Amino acid sequence: MNLTLLMYLIPSLIMFGCGVYGFLTRKNMIAIMISLELMLNSIDINFVLFNRYLFPEQMEGMFFTLFAIAIAAAETALALAIIINVFRIAKDVDINKINKLKF
Amino acid sequence: MESVGNIIMYFVIALAIIVFSVLTVTTRKILRAATYLLFTLFATAALYFQLDYAFLGAVQIAVYAGGIVVLFVFSILLTHNPGEDSAPLESHRKWLGIIAAVAGVAVCGFALFSYAQFCGQAIPEMTAPGIEDIGKFLLSTDKWGYLLPFEALSVLLLACIIGGVVIARRR
Numbered sequence: 525m526n527l528t529l530l531m532y533l534i535p536s537l538i539m540f541g542c543g544v545y546g547f548l549t550r551k552n553m554i555a556i557m558i559s560l561e562l563m564l565n566s567i568d569i570n571f572v573l574f575n576r577y578l579f580p581e582q583m584e585g586m587f588f589t590l591f592a593i594a595i596a597a598a599e600t601a602l603a604l605a606i607i608i609n610v611f612r613i614a615k616d617v618d619i620n621k622i623n624k625l626k627f
Numbered sequence: 628m629e630s631v632g633n634i635i636m637y638f639v640i641a642l643a644i645i646v647f648s649v650l651t652v653t654t655r656k657i658l659r660a661a662t663y664l665l666f667t668l669f670a671t672a673a674l675y676f677q678l679d680y681a682f683l684g685a686v687q688i689a690v691y692a693g694g695i696v697v698l699f700v701f702s703i704l705l706t707h708n709p710g711e712d713s714a715p716l717e718s719h720r721k722w723l724g725i726i727a728a729v730a731g732v733a734v735c736g737f738a739l740f741s742y743a744q745f746c747g748q749a750i751p752e753m754t755a756p757g758i759e760d761i762g763k764f765l766l767s768t769d770k771w772g773y774l775l776p777f778e779a780l781s782v783l784l785l786a787c788i789i790g791g792v793v794i795a796r797r798r
Contacts, residue, residue: 527629527749528746530739530740535640539644540731545652545725546652548728549716549724555660555713558699559652562651562667590686593687594780600698602790
């Protein structure tokens with residue numbers, strides 16, 4: 525039995541589907557960020573997989589994942605800072621209740 | 628032909644990824660969602676280790692599991708009562724999400740299976756990239772070098788630090 529590319533792509537695909545579901549259904553901003561992390565993570569897996577299976581002598585996919593992880597960390601830190609600030613002002617993190625740009 | 632241990636590890640990792648990512652988006656306690664996200668990220672790191680990208684797996688554990696999940700837990704504890712269930716989902720919103728996710732997965736899965744010949748190839752031989760190679764490529768200005776994105780990323784991280792301090796500071 526061989527470990528084929530398809531066998532690795534399927535968990536990644538399901539992870540992305542979960543991210544889409546959570547992103548569309550959750551109303552809590554932090555839960556939305558968690559779903560976003562799931563989607564980003566599944567894309568990272570795909571970069572690494574295609575690098576490993578198609579161009580094993582190069583490292584382009586690996587570097588792409590490395591930079592994607594760093595940018596995801598920066599983006600999450602900023603987004604959570606914004607969410608905490610919004611919570612401090614509006615006392616809520618529900619996206620349906622935060623409907624004003626200026627308080 | 629893969630060794631039996633590798634195949635068993637693959638199934639453990641794949642099962643962990645699938646189960647924990649489903650649990651992440653279906654649980655109603657937000658702190659549990661963060662914990663399941665942590666397990667998913669660990670399983671992903673294990674996947675990187677299995678594919679011989681040891682440095683990437685270490686980065687995944689250090690940055691994602693060590694940094695991002697801790698940030699999530701901090702902001703959850705700052706904004707929620709721990710242990711409190713979130714409100715149940717509205718039914719039409721839930722079905723919209725399920726339909727969108729299942730349709731996306733079905734289209735991508737169909738595309739994958741229709742290229743089954745291409746996707747069915749066995750894993751090629753590779754010498755695991757050593758830390759010397761990674762450092763050399765990351766800091767070189769040659770054709771395959773990554774110095775410019777590396778420096779751009781450091782400016783981005785600086786901007787992120789300043790932005791985070793400015794946004795979250797108490798007025």
